[in-house]
Amino acid sequence: MESSQIKRKNDFFERLKKLSKDYTILIVIAVLFAFFSIASPHFLSYFNIRNIFQQTTAVAITGIGASMIIISGGMDMSLGMTLCVSSCAAAWLIKFGGWNSWLALLIAMIIGVAMGAMNGVLRAYVGLPLFVVTLGTQLVGKGFSQIITGASPIPSMPKDISWIGRGYIGNDKWGVPISVVAMILLYIIISIILKHTKFGRHLYATGGNAEAAYFAGINVKRTQLIIHIIGSMFAALGGIFLMTRLDSAAITNGESYPFDCTIASVMGGITLGGGRGKPVHSLLGALFLTLFFNGMTMMNVDPFVQNVLKGFVLVLAITIDALRSKQRT
Numbered sequence: 201m202e203s204s205q206i207k208r209k210n211d212f213f214e215r216l217k218k219l220s221k222d223y224t225i226l227i228v229i230a231v232l233f234a235f236f237s238i239a240s241p242h243f244l245s246y247f248n249i250r251n252i253f254q255q256t257t258a259v260a261i262t263g264i265g266a267s268m269i270i271i272s273g274g275m276d277m278s279l280g281m282t283l284c285v286s287s288c289a290a291a292w293l294i295k296f297g298g299w300n301s302w303l304a305l306l307i308a309m310i311i312g313v314a315m316g317a318m319n320g321v322l323r324a325y326v327g328l329p330l331f332v333v334t335l336g337t338q339l340v341g342k343g344f345s346q347i348i349t350g351a352s353p354i355p356s357m358p359k360d361i362s363w364i365g366r367g368y369i370g371n372d373k374w375g376v377p378i379s380v381v382a383m384i385l386l387y388i389i390i391s392i393i394l395k396h397t398k399f400g401r402h403l404y405a406t407g408g409n410a411e412a413a414y415f416a417g418i419n420v421k422r423t424q425l426i427i428h429i430i431g432s433m434f435a436a437l438g439g440i441f442l443m444t445r446l447d448s449a450a451i452t453n454g455e456s457y458p459f460d461c462t463i464a465s466v467m468g469g470i471t472l473g474g475g476r477g478k479p480v481h482s483l484l485g486a487l488f489l490t491l492f493f494n495g496m497t498m499m500n501v502d503p504f505v506q507n508v509l510k511g512f513v514l515v516l517a518i519t520i521d522a523l524r525s526k527q528r529t
Contacts, residue, residue: 225468225484229491236495243498250377252487252494254445257365257379258283259460260486262438264390265431266461267482272427273407273474276319278334279435280457281341284449286311287439288345291354291449294361301361305440312436313429315341320428324421338458345451353450357443365445379441383483386434390479403427408475459514464489466517473521489513 237244262279269276290308293299299307315337322333364382368375394400405413406423414420438457443449461482468485470477492513496506 225481225488228467229484229488232488232491232495236491236498240495240498243495246374248494248498250380252490253380254377255494256483256486256490257377257383258438258442258445258454259457259464259489260383260483261386261441262435262454262457263461263464263482263486264386264479265434266458267465267468267470267477267479268390268394268403268427269431270462270465270470270472271407271474271477272403272424273410274323274330274424274427275462275472276334276428276431277331277458278315278319278337278341279431279461280454281338281345282312282315282432282435283439283442283454283457284451285315285341285345285348286436287443287453288348288354288449288451290440291357291443292348294358295354295356301358305361308440309433309436312432312434312439316429316432316435317425319432320425323428324424342451349449349451351451353448355448357447361440362444362447365441365443366447379445382441387479387483394479399423399426404475406474456510459510460486460489463510463514463517466521467513471521472518 242248262283266276266279286308289311290304293304293307294301297304319330319333319337322328323330363378365379367378369378369381370376394403402413402418402423405416405418406420406427410420413423435454435457439454442453446453464485465477465482466472466485467488468477468481468483470481470485493506493510496509501509
């Protein structure tokens with residue numbers, strides 16, 4: 201009886217230790233939240249907290265795709281421009297092409313699929329280095345965005361789609377943003393898929409050791425292709441949420457997202473080596489980023505200084521990932 205109680209106690213502490221290790225980012229978020237609440241009198245208000253979650257939406261949704269690609273053993277530097285070109289194309293079709301708004305948004309998603317398919321084919325079937333491939337498609341996306349917009353913002357999205365990024369469940373004053381609810385639902389769905397489906401198992405196996413996955417009978421190339429298509433689809437979806445929240449499309453939309461998504465994923469606990477991590481880690485990392493820079497803004501920290509801090513956070517995230525990987529080996 202006594203030995204079984206000791207065993208249960210040890211199991212409880214092991215689970216607690218694993219939980220604290222996997223979700224250290226929650227402690228960091230709590231500390232930041234407490235610090236900014238004391239440092240700025242305007243930080244701890246419902247409207248600012250709601251704003252933080254609303255600002256997190258686009259990068260977090262894009263981060264779903266980015267985290268899946270990282271888990272698969274890759275890194276896509278073109279996701280920000282996929283977000284940009286898809287939203288710019290949709291905005292142009294709506295404002296200047298006279299297209300139905302929802303059909304234009306469908307075209308945005310198709311553009312995302314096309315860019316993801318291009319990356320996936322060049323990585324999996326041609327065998328080109330993914331970093332180089334996605335830098336190339338990043339330039340392609342940026343060029344097309346400039347051509348579409350003429351390097352000028354396309355403002356004023358129609359009301360039939362503006363609710364996607366700016367609408368609330370309840371009234372505008374105290375309601376919950378629709379975009380935040382959609383973000384949480386998407387993370388729940390993807391988490392269930394990765395945990396309980398064959399596709400999820402294939403994803404982790406491919407990221408952990410592609411050669412071993414191949415000899416285990418997994419179609420590694422097809423898995424990589426599908427991952428890039430899904431990743432770019434989420435980037436295009438993130439572009440729709442960002443465009444409708446900002447009420448405009450511009451070539452600067454999503455410009456920093458490749459770095460933001462990488463920082464968010466790694467800070468959250470996803471390893472750059474692939475094969476480890478959960479999508480929810482990317483969500484927590486994205487929330488950390490938004491919270492951090494919102495607090496900096498509330499404290500009137502210069503935006504240029506914030507860019508320097510973002511660089512330090514990126515280096516810190518990679519360092520933490522390297523140390524985490526050493527501990528496992």
